[in-house]
Amino acid sequence: MATTVNRRPLTFWERLYLPAFVGGFKVTFRHAWNTLFRGKAVTMEYPEQKWTLPTGYRGAPYLVKDQDNNTKCVSCQLCEFVCPPKAIRITPPGDSGQKADRTNAEKMPQEFEINMLRCIFCGFCQEVCPEEAIFLQQDYSLTALSRGELIYNKEKLLSLGGEVGGIQKWKHKLEEAKAQENFPVKF
Amino acid sequence: MDWNFIIFSLVKIAVVFGVLLTVVAYSVLAERKIAAWIQDRPGPNRCAPPFMKYLPILGPFLTRLGVFQPLADGVKALLKEDFMPAGVRKFYFWLAPAISMVPALLVVAVIPFGSQLGSQKMVIADLNVGILYTFGIVSLGVYGIVLAGYAANSKYPFLGGIRSSAQMISYEIAMGMSVIPVLLIAGNLNLTGIVNWQSAHGWLVLYAPVSFVIFLVSAFAETNRTPFDLAEAEQELAGGYNVEYSSMKFALFFMAEYSNMVASSGMMVTLFFGGWTLPFGGLDQPAATLLGGVLHILVFLAKMLVFMVFFIWVRWMFPRFRYDQLMDLGWRRFLPLALVNILITALVLWLRS
Numbered sequence: 001m002a003t004t005v006n007r008r009p010l011t012f013w014e015r016l017y018l019p020a021f022v023g024g025f026k027v028t029f030r031h032a033w034n035t036l037f038r039g040k041a042v043t044m045e046y047p048e049q050k051w052t053l054p055t056g057y058r059g060a061p062y063l064v065k066d067q068d069n070n071t072k073c074v075s076c077q078l079c080e081f082v083c084p085p086k087a088i089r090i091t092p093p094g095d096s097g098q099k100a101d102r103t104n105a106e107k108m109p110q111e112f113e114i115n116m117l118r119c120i121f122c123g124f125c126q127e128v129c130p131e132e133a134i135f136l137q138q139d140y141s142l143t144a145l146s147r148g149e150l151i152y153n154k155e156k157l158l159s160l161g162g163e164v165g166g167i168q169k170w171k172h173k174l175e176e177a178k179a180q181e182n183f184p185v186k187f
Numbered sequence: 188m189d190w191n192f193i194i195f196s197l198v199k200i201a202v203v204f205g206v207l208l209t210v211v212a213y214s215v216l217a218e219r220k221i222a223a224w225i226q227d228r229p230g231p232n233r234c235a236p237p238f239m240k241y242l243p244i245l246g247p248f249l250t251r252l253g254v255f256q257p258l259a260d261g262v263k264a265l266l267k268e269d270f271m272p273a274g275v276r277k278f279y280f281w282l283a284p285a286i287s288m289v290p291a292l293l294v295v296a297v298i299p300f301g302s303q304l305g306s307q308k309m310v311i312a313d314l315n316v317g318i319l320y321t322f323g324i325v326s327l328g329v330y331g332i333v334l335a336g337y338a339a340n341s342k343y344p345f346l347g348g349i350r351s352s353a354q355m356i357s358y359e360i361a362m363g364m365s366v367i368p369v370l371l372i373a374g375n376l377n378l379t380g381i382v383n384w385q386s387a388h389g390w391l392v393l394y395a396p397v398s399f400v401i402f403l404v405s406a407f408a409e410t411n412r413t414p415f416d417l418a419e420a421e422q423e424l425a426g427g428y429n430v431e432y433s434s435m436k437f438a439l440f441f442m443a444e445y446s447n448m449v450a451s452s453g454m455m456v457t458l459f460f461g462g463w464t465l466p467f468g469g470l471d472q473p474a475a476t477l478l479g480g481v482l483h484i485l486v487f488l489a490k491m492l493v494f495m496v497f498f499i500w501v502r503w504m505f506p507r508f509r510y511d512q513l514m515d516l517g518w519r520r521f522l523p524l525a526l527v528n529i530l531i532t533a534l535v536l537w538l539r540s
């Protein structure tokens with residue numbers, strides 16, 4: 001049911017516009033004063049001030065290293081496969097290529113490129129990675145003077161990614177293998 | 188012909204023109220800054236020429252104040268593409284910005300902006316029909332807007348032009364009527380004469396406050412400022428009469444609006460607030476020394492700037508009037524009020540004589 005709003009007719013004083021005028025001056029003056037002299041401006045002046053990003057923010061994807069400074073990526077190319085805009089390009093070592101730099105590690109990517117202009121920051125690569133080698137991190141403002149500069153290679157991705165520890169499958173396997181050598185247990 | 192007169196007039200014209208355009212440029216900055224402060228923002232504070240960063244304290248301060256923004260805006264206006272839509276009526280399209288800019292500049296000619304500098308009177312044209320001249324020229328301003336609306340051959344500018352023609356013509360009547368008591372009291376049409384009368388008897392706003400209120404509100408309507416900016420209502424008309432204009436032609440409309448503000452501020456100061464006079468410090472008599480002359484000019488400019496700030500402030504305070512409310516206010520409130528005001532003033536003057 002429709003409600004009737006009871007509107008009181010304006011008094012003569014109100015119809016002169018003067019009370020509204022004075023009220024407007026007060027409000028605007030208060031705002032101007034607070035902005036000017038009490039630093040209450042709501043604007044965040046961007047390059048100098050920045051947001052505090054929430055945890056789980058999906059910024060640019062970077063490769064990470066483990067606690068022993070090893071490249072975690074094993075060049076399985078799952079991220080390349082799952083990437084919706086096809087921003088990731090991995091060059092695997094191939095049969096005759098460079099082997100992993102440590103025993104029992106799987107192969108390593110010869111080259112790993114992410115085109116940040118194509119990347120849509122969806123996080124599928126992070127989700128699909130079996131080695132926890134790629135993470136979406138907190139960078140959002142990627143700038144460059146040319147398109148080429150925004151294709152990040154392995155070196156750059158690793159240096160930007162930093163270190164994220166975790167299980168080290170190759171080390172685990174190494175220990176397993178050593179345990180195998182001592183089997184059966186001699187008394 | 189008196190060569191002295193011609194040379195001094197040309198110098199005065201050049202100086203006044205330069206000062207006017209500077210005031211216009213910086214009132215745009217003031218508009219943006221005051222708007223920002225009222226809306227809890229810092230306003231333009233980034234623009235600076237490259238060498239400014241080597242100035243230790245002054246440089247950052249001026250940059251944060253946005254002092255260089257008008258320069259950048261001017262350069263931008265000059266360098267932008269001057270786009271002309273296909274369907275416009277070319278001649279009028281070119282003519283309209285000039286027609287709205289020129290009257291705004293011409294009005295300033297009769298306003299006495301100082302007493303004397305040496306032997307020169309600080310007014311470009313000391314007409315003895317100063318006020319009539321002002322009203323005549325100001326009423327030309329509406330042609331610029333109407334022509335712009337017509338020439339653009341597009342719906343929104345057309346509506347803007349129609350609105351402003353009715354609005355400006357209506358308020359011109361109220362404005363003209365509101366000045367008549369001033370003329371009755373001062374007994375002079377010459378603006379210099381009116382200022383002299385005020386220096387002898389006190390400011391006219393004390394004698395004719397109703398006239399001042401009507402004149403003030405009408406000035407808002409005449410210059411198409413909020414709350415009466417129906418001709419360029421962004422929300423309704425996507426910008427109004429100047430939608431199809433770009434680059435320097437648009438900048439001319441913009442400058443015309445602010446020049447009109449400067450001119451009407453000058454008129455209000457001259458008619459109601461004693462022009463270049465101040466009632467203390469011996470500043471109410473025409474200056475004998477150069478320093479006094481300069482002081483008078485500064486007093487006039489200061490008074491004018493107060494009104495400019497008022498114009499700007501009100502814009503960020505009031506919502507726009509509806510069209511019928513605007514017409515109602517103009518015809519059914521201000522016109523009768525102005526007529527009664529004339530009558531009462533005349534009666535009082537008649538009884539006292």
